[in-house]
Amino acid sequence: xxxxxxxxxxxxxxxxxxxxxxxxxxxxxxxxxxxxxxxxxxxxxxxxxxxxxxxxxxxxxxxxxxxxxxxxxxxxxxxxxxxxxxxxxxxxxxxxxxxxxxxxxxxxxxxxxxxxxxxxxxxxxxxxxxxxxxxxxxxxxxxxxxxxxxxxxxxxxxxxxxxxxxxxxxxxxxxxxxxxxxxxxxxxxxxxxxxxxxxxxxxxxxxxxxxxxxxxxxxxxxxxxxxxxxxxxxxxxxxxxxxxxxxxxxxxxxxxxxxxxxxxxxxxxxxxxxxxxxxxxxxxxxxxxxxxxxxxxxxxxxxxxxxxxxxxxxxxxxxxxxxxxxxxxxxxxxxxxxxxxxxxxxxxxxxxxxxxxxxxxxxxxxxxxxxxxxxxxxxxxxxxxxxxxxxxxxxxx
Numbered sequence: 001x002x003x004x005x006x007x008x009x010x011x012x013x014x015x016x017x018x019x020x021x022x023x024x025x026x027x028x029x030x031x032x033x034x035x036x037x038x039x040x041x042x043x044x045x046x047x048x049x050x051x052x053x054x055x056x057x058x059x060x061x062x063x064x065x066x067x068x069x070x071x072x073x074x075x076x077x078x079x080x081x082x083x084x085x086x087x088x089x090x091x092x093x094x095x096x097x098x099x100x101x102x103x104x105x106x107x108x109x110x111x112x113x114x115x116x117x118x119x120x121x122x123x124x125x126x127x128x129x130x131x132x133x134x135x136x137x138x139x140x141x142x143x144x145x146x147x148x149x150x151x152x153x154x155x156x157x158x159x160x161x162x163x164x165x166x167x168x169x170x171x172x173x174x175x176x177x178x179x180x181x182x183x184x185x186x187x188x189x190x191x192x193x194x195x196x197x198x199x200x201x202x203x204x205x206x207x208x209x210x211x212x213x214x215x216x217x218x219x220x221x222x223x224x225x226x227x228x229x230x231x232x233x234x235x236x237x238x239x240x241x242x243x244x245x246x247x248x249x250x251x252x253x254x255x256x257x258x259x260x261x262x263x264x265x266x267x268x269x270x271x272x273x274x275x276x277x278x279x280x281x282x283x284x285x286x287x288x289x290x291x292x293x294x295x296x297x298x299x300x301x302x303x304x305x306x307x308x309x310x311x312x313x314x315x316x317x318x319x320x321x322x323x324x325x326x327x328x329x330x331x332x333x334x335x336x337x338x339x340x341x342x343x344x345x346x347x348x349x350x351x352x353x354x355x356x357x358x359x360x361x362x363x364x365x366x367x368x369x370x371x372x373x374x375x376x377x378x379x380x381x382x383x384x385x386x387x388x389x390x391x392x393x394x395x396x397x
Contacts, residue, residue, distance in 0.1 A: 026193030
């Protein structure tokens with residue numbers, strides 16, 4: 001039996017469940033969207049739609065000779081309201097029926113604040129699948145990360161890592177195999193799910209309606225999302241080697257990931273320290289720039305490189321891990337002080353600069369200082385586990 005067979009016997013029930021759920025969601029969404037598109041294609045080429053759209057155009061032309069007050073009065077009483085032409089831009093210059101149908105029967109929809117809905121189902125309701133290509137990866141990745149966190153925590157709690165260390169397998173191969181199965185399996189399911197989606201829609205939807213070119217930017221977002229998923233996954237793998245307590249790694253990693261969203265505001269306040277007006281003025285701008293930057297392919301590539309580095313570090317640390325500390329919060333005795341000092345400084349910087357200096361009150365700073373002391377005191381006792389509350393340093397084991 002090789003290491004992959006051994007690990008598969010432990011994880012296969014959970015992994016198969018997650019992978020089946022991921023593939024099931026993709027298959028369901030693919031089937032649903034194809035059904036909706038077929039309904040739309042039938043409806044928008046029907047005589048009913050032709051008559052309704054012609055009526056819309058006549059209403060728009062009639063309203064062109066009315067005052068705004070008259071139009072609002074008609075709308076209040078439900079009169080002269082168009083069903084499909086609802087955007088201001090198209091009210092001024094309506095599309096022809098052929099133009100509207102050609103746009104509405106494209107498989108991938110796109111809605112903007114200028115145009116409004118553009119594709120309709122057989123019952124006249126709005127059809128929108130513009131979010132699916134890049135958006136579906138978000139709930140899938142969240143579920144995958146939680147499962148990964150649970151499995152790694154169970155390995156520590158049930159001393160499974162201790163058992164693996166006592167086998168004939170090299171530790172580097174053990175950690176690598178865990179990463180391949182726990183991270184690679186769900187990522188493969190997501191990749192296959194997207195393959196099913198694009199292949200099926202390509203085969204079913206006629207070429208003139210398959211406007212995949214309008215979704216090219218989403219592939220950049222998918223690559224970026226893959227980078228984030230891989231990076232967070234490797235962060236959890238690395239934390240599971242450093243932190244031994246059950247859900248301890250999830251606790252620390254979760255706090256860090258929650259704090260990341262505060263970093264743009266921290267950077268603004270540091271840059272404009274002492275100038276609260278400037279800090280408030282540029283906060284939204286810098287936040288938009290930050291959000292735009294983290295969605296670029298370059299950021300995705302940087303995250304993949306960072307994930308590979310964390311994976312290599314996790315493999316190397318696992319090779320030197322002393323299983324005698326398997327029940328300790330920090331698995332490496334020599335890393336306790338560096339870890340706590342980093343946490344001490346990181347939380348101090350984030351909490352001290354989270355609010356513009358000139359607009360912050362004394363009470364607010366006292367509250368943030370109290371939060372900082374509380375967080376680091378709790379982590380101190382978790383990391384060092386002193387035997388005495390009176391001698392918190394001398395009694396460290």
